[in-house]
Amino acid sequence: MEESLDFIQCLNDCGLQDAGFSGSKYTWCDNRDPPYTIWKRLDRLVHNSQWFDVFNATSVTHLSRTCSDHAPLLVKMNFDNTHIIKYFKFLNIWIEHTEFLEIVKHSWNEEVVGNPLFVLHQKIKRTCKTLSSWSRQAFCDIYEEPKKL
Known part of the structure; x- marks a missing residue:
């Protein structure tokens, strides 16, 4: 030790x-x-x-x-x-979806090793990326639809 x-x-x-x-x-x-x-x-x-x-x-x-x-x-x-800054946007509609809590739990519980701040940063980053990807599958791309209309 x-x-x-x-x-x-x-x-x-x-x-x-x-x-x-x-x-x-x-x-x-x-x-x-x-x-x-x-x-x-x-x-x-x-x-x-x-x-x-x-x-x-x-x-x-x-x-x-x-x-x-x-x-x-x-x-x-x-x-x-790349200097493109993509901000994470949390959509309230997600919390009503039956898969939401399981998606967050699964993403957050994946092991990350490093100092505590690194671990926290990586877990937040991964969870945001997972939610964004899941949202496009579960709800389509809600930002693209208005552009098409």
């Missing part, structure tokens, strides 16, 4: 933060038989603010382990330079 605190302190001292991930929770396994198997998240991408300024849409995915005791990390380094 003390080693973990030392590692976190080192990251803070260097101005680094964990990039978070999607996929399996662990990246390493000691390959012992259950119940003695040890699973850990040893592999991770950390970045500083300068990295994020250049690659602000970086994502990390833990892939499946195959011939190693470590899982490979798939890192997508993208820069999202």
Whole structure:
């Protein structure tokens, strides 16, 4: 446990933060038989603010382990330079739909790993995206209909 605190302190001292991930929770396994198997998240991408300024849409995915005791990390380094701001609009009609609460619950409960603010941000972002997509399926594109008329 003390080693973990030392590692976190080192990251803070260097101005680094964990990039978070999607996929399996662990990246390493000691390959012992259950119940003695040890699973850990040893592999991770950390970045500083300068990295994020250049690659602000970086994502990390833990892939499946195959011939190693470590899982490979798939890192997508993208820069999202689009300046189109799309604001999320909550529509009151959604709450009357029978699927609404289940859609929100399912989206919110998907696991995100990282510092608490990162987790909150990712959950809000994912839930908004899921609701917007679901709304177009359940109610059509309500913004397109008036344009057609």
